[in-house]
Amino acid sequence: MIKKINKEEIIVPDKLATFQDKITGARTVAFPIVFPSGVKGVCAVVHLNGDAWNPSTDIKKITIEFK
Numbered sequence: 001m002i003k004k005i006n007k008e009e010i011i012v013p014d015k016l017a018t019f020q021d022k023i024t025g026a027r028t029v030a031f032p033i034v035f036p037s038g039v040k041g042v043c044a045v046v047h048l049n050g051d052a053w054n055p056s057t058d059i060k061k062i063t064i065e066f067k
Contacts, residue, residue, distance in 0.1 A: 010062040025050025
């Protein structure tokens, strides 16, 4: 029997690298996820201020509850 995944919990590690948009300066972190169907995806968090940003100072964890 295949167990359906109902929840994904992402713990944000210290010193996580961010990607910076060259035009707006916004900084983004991306976390890989797997949907219940088995399809791979990405959960992205965008910090719109162009200043240096360490996501772990603001975010402890991200929880996604699937249908």
